[in-house]
Amino acid sequence: MSETFHRHLCVHGHFYQPPRENPFTHLVPDEPGAGHYRNFNEKITTECYRPNAEIGNFGRISFDFGPTLAAWVARYAQDVYLRIIESDQIHRERYGVGNAIAHAYNHTILPIATPRSKKTQIIWGITDFRHRFGVEPEGMWLAETAVDMECLELLADQGIKFTVLAPWQAAEGIDTSEPYWVRLSGDRRIAVFFYHGQMSGDVSFNDDVTSNADAFAAPYLSRHVNWEKEHRGEDQLLLIATDGELYGHHKPFRDLFLAHLTEHSAPAFGYEVTSLTRYLRDHPPTREVRIHAPSAWSCAHGVARWSEGCDCTEGDRAWKPLLLAGLRRMEERIDDLFEKHAGATLRDPWEARDHFIERRNGWVTPAAFWAQHGRRGRKPGKETLVARTWSLLEAQYCMQAAFTSCGWFFEDLDRLEPRIDLNYARCAISHIWRALGIDLQTDFLGDLA
Numbered sequence: 001m002s003e004t005f006h007r008h009l010c011v012h013g014h015f016y017q018p019p020r021e022n023p024f025t026h027l028v029p030d031e032p033g034a035g036h037y038r039n040f041n042e043k044i045t046t047e048c049y050r051p052n053a054e055i056g057n058f059g060r061i062s063f064d065f066g067p068t069l070a071a072w073v074a075r076y077a078q079d080v081y082l083r084i085i086e087s088d089q090i091h092r093e094r095y096g097v098g099n100a101i102a103h104a105y106n107h108t109i110l111p112i113a114t115p116r117s118k119k120t121q122i123i124w125g126i127t128d129f130r131h132r133f134g135v136e137p138e139g140m141w142l143a144e145t146a147v148d149m150e151c152l153e154l155l156a157d158q159g160i161k162f163t164v165l166a167p168w169q170a171a172e173g174i175d176t177s178e179p180y181w182v183r184l185s186g187d188r189r190i191a192v193f194f195y196h197g198q199m200s201g202d203v204s205f206n207d208d209v210t211s212n213a214d215a216f217a218a219p220y221l222s223r224h225v226n227w228e229k230e231h232r233g234e235d236q237l238l239l240i241a242t243d244g245e246l247y248g249h250h251k252p253f254r255d256l257f258l259a260h261l262t263e264h265s266a267p268a269f270g271y272e273v274t275s276l277t278r279y280l281r282d283h284p285p286t287r288e289v290r291i292h293a294p295s296a297w298s299c300a301h302g303v304a305r306w307s308e309g310c311d312c313t314e315g316d317r318a319w320k321p322l323l324l325a326g327l328r329r330m331e332e333r334i335d336d337l338f339e340k341h342a343g344a345t346l347r348d349p350w351e352a353r354d355h356f357i358e359r360r361n362g363w364v365t366p367a368a369f370w371a372q373h374g375r376r377g378r379k380p381g382k383e384t385l386v387a388r389t390w391s392l393l394e395a396q397y398c399m400q401a402a403f404t405s406c407g408w409f410f411e412d413l414d415r416l417e418p419r420i421d422l423n424y425a426r427c428a429i430s431h432i433w434r435a436l437g438i439d440l441q442t443d444f445l446g447d448l449a
Contacts, residue, residue, distance in 0.1 A: 006229070006230065006233060006234060006235040006236060007221075007225060007230065007235075007236060007238065007270055007271045007272065008235060008236065008237045008238070008271065008273075008274045008279060009237075009240075009262075009266045009272070009273050009274070010061075010238070010239045010240070010274050010279060011060075011061045011062070011240045011241075011242075011258065011261075011262065012061065012062040012064075012164060012239065012240065012241040013052075013057075013061050013062070013242065013243070013246075013247065014063075014141055014241065014243050014244055015063060015064065015066060015069065015243075015245065016064075016066035016069055016103070016107060016143075016244075017040065017041060017044060017066065017069050017245070018068075018107070018404055018406040018416075018420055019069075019072075019106075019401060019404065019420060020039060020041055020072075021072075022423060023398055023423055023424050023426075023427040024423075024427060024430075028041055028072070031416075041069075041072050041073075041076070042076070043249075044249045045073065045077050047248045048245050048248035048249040049073060049080050050077065050080045051248050051255045052247055052255050052258070053080050053083035053087070054083065055255065055256070056087070056259065056263070057247065057255060057258050057262065058083070058084050058087035058099075059087035059090055059091055059099070060259075060262040060263060060273055061099065061262060062100075062101065062275040062276040063099065063101070063244060064100065064101050064102065064140075064141035065084060065100065065103065066103050066107060067103060067105050067106075067124070067125060067128035067129075068105070068107075068401075070128070071361070074132075085132060085133060087100075088100040089133075089134075091275065091278075095275075095278050096281075097275070097278050097281055098133065098135060098138075098275075099275035099276075099277060099278070100129070100133055101129075101137055101138065101139035101141055101276065101277065102126055102128070102129040102139065102140040102160070103128075103129075103141045104122055104125045104140060104141070104142055104143055105120075105121050105124035105125045105128060105400070106121060106124075106401050106403065107405050107406065108121050108143055108400070108404065108405060109144060109146045109303055109306040109307075109405045109408075110122075110142055110143065110146055110147070110148070111146050111148040111150075111151065111293070111294035111296075111302075111303050112146075112294075112303055112306060112307050112324070113403065115150060115154075117331075117400065117403070118150065118151060119154055119157075119354070120354055120400065121400065122151075122154050122155060122158055122160075123158060123354045124354070124400075125137075125140060126158055126159075127355075128357065128361070131358070131363045136159065137160065138160070138161045138277050138280075139160065139161060139163060139164070139277060139280075140155055140163055141163065142163055143405050144297055144298050144303075144306075144405055145163075145164060145166055145169065145296055146294065146295070146296035146297075146303050146306075147163070147291060147294065147295060148294040148295075149291070149293050152182055152184060152291075153184055153185060155190060156188050156189075160190070161191055161280065162190060162191035162192060162193060162276065162280055163192060163193075164192070164193045164194075164239075164241055165193070165194055165195075165291065165295075166194065166195065166295075166296075166297035167194045167196070168197065168295070168300075169194070169291055169292050169295040169296075170289050170290070170292070171290040171292050174194055174289055175226065176195065176196045176197070176239065177226045177229065177236035177237050177238065177239075178236065178285065179237075179279075179280055179283070179284075179285045180192050180194070180285050180287055180288060180289040181285045181287070181288045181289070182288065183288055189288075191284070191285050192291070195239045195240060195241035196224060196238060196239055196240060198224070199221075199224055199238065199240050200239075200240050200242055203240055203242055203246070204242045204243070204246060207251065210254055212257075213260035213264070213265040214269075216257075216261060216265065217265035217266045217271065218265075221238060221266075222269075224238060235283055237274070238271070239276075298312070298409075299312050300312060305408065306320070306405055306409070307320065307321060307408070308321045309411075313410065313411050314411065315411025315412065316411055316412075316413075319413045320408050322447075322448060323408070323413075323418065326444060326447035326448045327402055327403060327421075329443075329444075329447050330399070330425060330440060330443075330444050331399050331403075333440055333443070334395055334396070334399050334428060334432060334440070337436060338392050338395070338396060341435070341436060342389060342392045342393075343375075345374065345380045345386075345388075345389045346373050346374065346375060346389065347374065347375050348373070352373040352393065353393065355369070355372065355373065356369075356393045356397065359393075360393075360394075360397060366379070367379070388435045391431045391434045392431070392435050392436075394427075394428075394431045395431035395432050395435065398424045398425070398428035398431060399428045401421075401424040402421045402422070402424040402425040404417075404420065404421055406420070406421075407420065407421035407422075426441075428440075429441045429444065
């Protein structure tokens with residue numbers, strides 16, 4: 001098909017839900033809004049993750065799967081989890097590359113994170129991917145596609161070859177049917193795919209567009225083909241990127257639409273169905289582009305939606321900068337305490353934090369962690385020092401989780417998402433109290449007042 005037709009279709013699904021666990025109990029509480037399900041994770045798994053896994057959609061699209069969500073699915077729907085992992089392995093065996101890409105760990109808006117936290121989020125996301133899929137990731141999805149140049153530099157530092165952005169994140173006119181290079185420091189570069197804005201928007205919000213896969217593949221897709229490239233015999237990519245939960249949860253039966261489109265309709269009408277990693281391998285960029293920095297896919301005001309608030313949504317946003325500032329000040333205090341006290345037992349506290357996700361998720365033993373990061377290559381002799389170090393590292397983990405982007409996405413402070421972030425902040429406070437007997441709660445509440 002690709003010898004005759006030069007049109008390639010890639011559907012990328014961004015699969016993610018905020019961490020719903022209570023950080024003190026590590027359990028997801030019952031959520032009345034989930035209907036007859038105990039919580040939304042169960043509901044969305046039944047409506048989206050399971051059917052898409054069972055009918056093979058994960059094997060035909062490009063996708064990322066949020067690390068914290070993957071941990072829940074692995075625990076409570078292991079058969080679904082294993083099918084998702086297997087889909088990448090099958091794609092790799094068939095095409096030589098996988099179709100899954102990594103995901104920065106806590107869905108943090110990286111441009112408003114500290115440089116050190118940006119690095120940790122990227123490293124944790126890569127580490128999670130490696131342990132789940134068994135290989136190093138080539139691409140990484142950034143939360144809300146929020147990006148600045150420092151993010152791209154850090155991605156390249158960690159061996160990431162590409163990411164995905166919205167077309168309006170390019171600083172100049174682009175052709176979304178091809179990837180671009182973004183020039184970095186030290187004569188380095190990273191590839192960027194820009195998804196097709198209109199098609200992705202239509203798939204997300206226009207039910208009529210996705211009511212029939214054959215109609216979508218024939219008249220609809222053809223309206224967005226670059227016919228100049230087609231007539232010249234050049235390859236081109238039609239890239240649709242949406243939230244993965246669209247297919248079955250947000251829009252019932254769209255899992256079936258996706259299956260028919262990728263398995264039957266698109267190939268029948270002359271489109272080679274591909275993945276981002278595969279397309280980049282076969283069609284490396286030939287042009288460069290600059291990006292708007294900072295920018296994101298769901299905010300027309302840079303990243304203001306997650307900092308001071310903006311006009312993207314209606315409602316009271318006065319609380320957003322106060323919450324962000326309060327969490328930032330607490331992060332600074334916890335970082336100072338961590339650096340001051342963790343150095344007594346850890347050779348390099350910040351390197352240990354970057355690797356702590358392996359210990360926390362059970363991928364390395366405590367002995368192996370201490371052998372790599374202990375000040376003398378081993379666990380401290382005093383159990384009180386061991387316990388204090390674990391609590392300091394747990395405080396760091398919880399502080400990272402407190403910046404999950406969902407807390408600022410909407411305008412209602414009383415929604416579940418801000419409360420989840422505040423719960424993680426409370427958990428970080430409790431770990432500092434347990435480790436050092438220092439009360440951070442009073443100052444934190446004062447900052448929020």
